[in-house]
Amino acid sequence: MSANQITYLVFGIVLIVALVLDLGLLSKRGSTITIRKALYQTLFWVALSFAFFGFMWFEHGSAPATKYILAYLMEWSLSIDNIFVFILIFTFFKVTESDAGRALLIGILLAIVFRIIFIAVGIELVERFHWILYIFGAFLVYTGIKLFAKKDEEEFNPADTAVYKFVTQYFRVTEVDPKGRYIIRLHNKVFFTTLAVVVFILAATDIVFALDSIPVVLGVVKEAGKELTATDTLVIYSSNIFAVLGLRSLFFLMRGAVNKFDYLQQGIAIVLVFIGLKMLVEIFDVHVPIYISLLFIVLCLGGSIWYSIYHQRKGVPREVEDGSL
Numbered sequence: 001m002s003a004n005q006i007t008y009l010v011f012g013i014v015l016i017v018a019l020v021l022d023l024g025l026l027s028k029r030g031s032t033i034t035i036r037k038a039l040y041q042t043l044f045w046v047a048l049s050f051a052f053f054g055f056m057w058f059e060h061g062s063a064p065a066t067k068y069i070l071a072y073l074m075e076w077s078l079s080i081d082n083i084f085v086f087i088l089i090f091t092f093f094k095v096t097e098s099d100a101g102r103a104l105l106i107g108i109l110l111a112i113v114f115r116i117i118f119i120a121v122g123i124e125l126v127e128r129f130h131w132i133l134y135i136f137g138a139f140l141v142y143t144g145i146k147l148f149a150k151k152d153e154e155e156f157n158p159a160d161t162a163v164y165k166f167v168t169q170y171f172r173v174t175e176v177d178p179k180g181r182y183i184i185r186l187h188n189k190v191f192f193t194t195l196a197v198v199v200f201i202l203a204a205t206d207i208v209f210a211l212d213s214i215p216v217v218l219g220v221v222k223e224a225g226k227e228l229t230a231t232d233t234l235v236i237y238s239s240n241i242f243a244v245l246g247l248r249s250l251f252f253l254m255r256g257a258v259n260k261f262d263y264l265q266q267g268i269a270i271v272l273v274f275i276g277l278k279m280l281v282e283i284f285d286v287h288v289p290i291y292i293s294l295l296f297i298v299l300c301l302g303g304s305i306w307y308s309i310y311h312q313r314k315g316v317p318r319e320v321e322d323g324s325l
Helices: 003-025 035-060 062-092 097-128 132-149 162-170 194-221 230-245 247-254 264-284 290-314
Strands: 183-186 189-193
Touching: 003 035, 003 230, 035 062, 035 230, 035 247, 062 097, 062 194, 062 230, 062 247, 062 264, 062 290, 097 132, 097 194, 097 230, 097 247, 132 194, 132 264, 162 194, 189 194, 194 230, 194 264, 230 247, 264 290
Parallel strands: none
Antiparallel strands: 183 189
16 A cells, blocks of 8 residues: 555544544533533544644655644634634524534534535646636735734624525524424424524535635645645645544634634734735745745744733733724
8 A cells, every 4th residue: 555545544544433433422412512521622633633743744754744734733723713603603593502512513524525525626726727826826815914904893694694594585494492403393394493504504604714725725735836746635635624623622612712812813814815925926936945834824823822812911902902992
């Protein structure tokens, strides 16, 4: 067996075992996930991801392993945005603690399927039309600038989504307490519960986020002037799926603290602009070394988190600082 085949086999086994654990032991219907349990699960997923990094280094060497951990860290940081939107969705639909875990798990499984499809399409497009990388780069620069300038007041409203409007217009939806169910029968008619609507919106939301994350990971992994290799493809799939798998436990861990990182959004925005520019400068045969990218991303994300915590401790409301009050 080749090194890639061995790595895919190990990755597949780890993925199946992890999903069985999540489905069977950590996601029992009606169970509540405490912050302590969420912390242990988050540490488990992060440790598993870094263990795979070590395996990648052993099997493929330092360069592919560094690409993997760089892509994973970028995807993991982008997950913070997903979590913030997830919190708004669950709050809007008043999802109970006991129902949240299972709904999130289903949404994440759907997200993995969508990511695999989007990655396959993205890789095919890049291989057929190399110039599309420049479009991806320009898109990331635009997205980063837009995200940097985004105001806190611009909140996501689940009722305004096309999925919510479509489901409520063309299907029967009941607001009766779902009690963990997604479809119920009332008066001899079948209804979707609000829990089912939540899962639909979670899946649709991840499709939107994938439009950002797939160009990001392609920009991180692909080297200037070189074609994507089979190992690069492995790095893209594994880093994305590991990052998505950790979303569920990260949601329960971060939901009470997500608003404390006021400047993380700006950190992510700067990184998006950096990766977009990194893709665009390939036109001039300029190659940014992978270790420079890793250092820049770690400093930006770590710095934005530190700056957020510093201002929280300092007790200066962000609105006062930026002059909006």
